[in-house]
Amino acid sequence: MEPSTQSATVTPTMVTRMNDSVSAPALSFNGVSMVYPDGTHALSETTFDVRPGEFVTVVGPSGCGKSTLLKIASGLNAPTTGSVTVDRKKVGYVFQDATLLQWRNVQHNVELLAELAGVPKAERAQRATDAINMVGLAGFERKYPKQLSGGMKMRASLARTLVLGPSMFLFDEPFGAVDEITRERLNDEVISLFERQRFAALFITHSISEAVFLSTKVMVMSARPGRIVASFDIPFSYPRVPDLRFEPEFARISGEISHALRGAHA
């Protein structure tokens, strides 16, 4: 498996997008390595950019350092070597678990980040209402997390991140714990948010079809120490419809990524 960057066919929509992305990157990794204090070599010499309007997904075997990538991007962890350029105030982090506060109802959970940022009460209530509508949770404002299903919790978590209007989204395997059907619905939701807002996104997953469906670019990571071994541009234009998943081209790209993953795993 040659670890070179592989480019798919360039479609007209892609050209426009690439012209847009001449703007400064929203997130930039420059030779980033991470060695944890216990000696675990999690990430090795990683360099890439995520530009506004780009949806970049990282797939890799479990334990390959994908989450480390996000922890460094968000500033939760500092890299051992290399540098990261990002405007931390513009970053929205969607956690692996919904991480809702069990003692707050949906409305107050969604308001949390605005509350911590000091947004006045009336304004944050309005913003929360908008975000709740956006993720399709209207009518569930007064429900507590224990009354919600896994998918609804993830929607609330997504709404919470939307409230501060981030321009750089970090998704840490957000839909890993929900069932396939719910996952596809949540993917449709994320894609429609992306189509409307055109933020920059770095998405971590181990599902190839999720990666291909959502992204403008998919990067494949090797097992520990994590390293980006292949990169695929995804040629499909937006808006993307759910049936895209059954296109032959979709299957072909998924197959290529799967091969690259297998090579990375060996």
Added chain:
Amino acid sequence: MSDLHNPFIVPGEDAGDVEHHILDAAPPTPRSKFQWSTVIGPFITFVLFLVFWQYMHESGMRTLFDKPGFMLPSPVTVVDQAFLTAKARGKLIDGLGWTALVASIGLGITIVLGMTLAMIMARAKWAEHAVYPYLVALQATPVLAIVPVIAAVFPNGVGPRLFVCVMISIFPVASNTLFGLLSADKGQHDLFTLSGASRFTRLRKLQLPAAMPAIFTGFRISAGLSVIGAVVGEQFFRSGGMPGIGIVIEEYRQKIRFPQIYGGLVLVAALGIAVFLFFGWLTKVVVGHWHESTR
């Protein structure tokens, strides 16, 4: 009901309730409904307890322990002489009132002190290592062993009784609060870290709310212990007014009035149960709407 012919709508379901078709199913809301078993169980044990008591009075004390039956008067005698006789009832109820007062003040001190210690311990591991062993030691120290020290340090009055009360009841509040403060999960902490929240904000909006179920469990255990502490304190420190029920019982013991002694014990037990139920109810009111395991 033309909806009945629509294959995508389950008959009987409200067609206007669009969200339920879009979203995956939410877990059903559990309804609390009255269960006879919650009444029958306690009633059966209560009747069995009375039967056992009556048996011990009539022959058990004699055959098992070779002691006269009057040392354990029949429940009927206890009710008659301790509760239906105005003088004894007045003394016992007054005593119970003083005990309840001392126990409440003691519990108040316990809660403030215990939670403060827990918050200090939750701040840093070294603080926990510095304080926690002494709480365990305090828990393990018999009151009897330090009665002379308490007597020497405190002036006469309720001070020594409060000290005993706090000493006996502080551990559950402190340890449960500490456990609760450390119970917020890592993702939730990361969320606050990414928001640049101060330590105080983190304590107020994350750690303390997360700790509430554990804190209230601690309150409930400590409340029962504070009643015990107040009674034990009265046994050792009788001067200084406020003749609590421990003191009243002690007086009856000196006069060898068994029915009144047992009447006093029944009242103390009833106070303990009342306090336990009260805190159970309070827990439900404060955290019942979001925490599952509240009973």
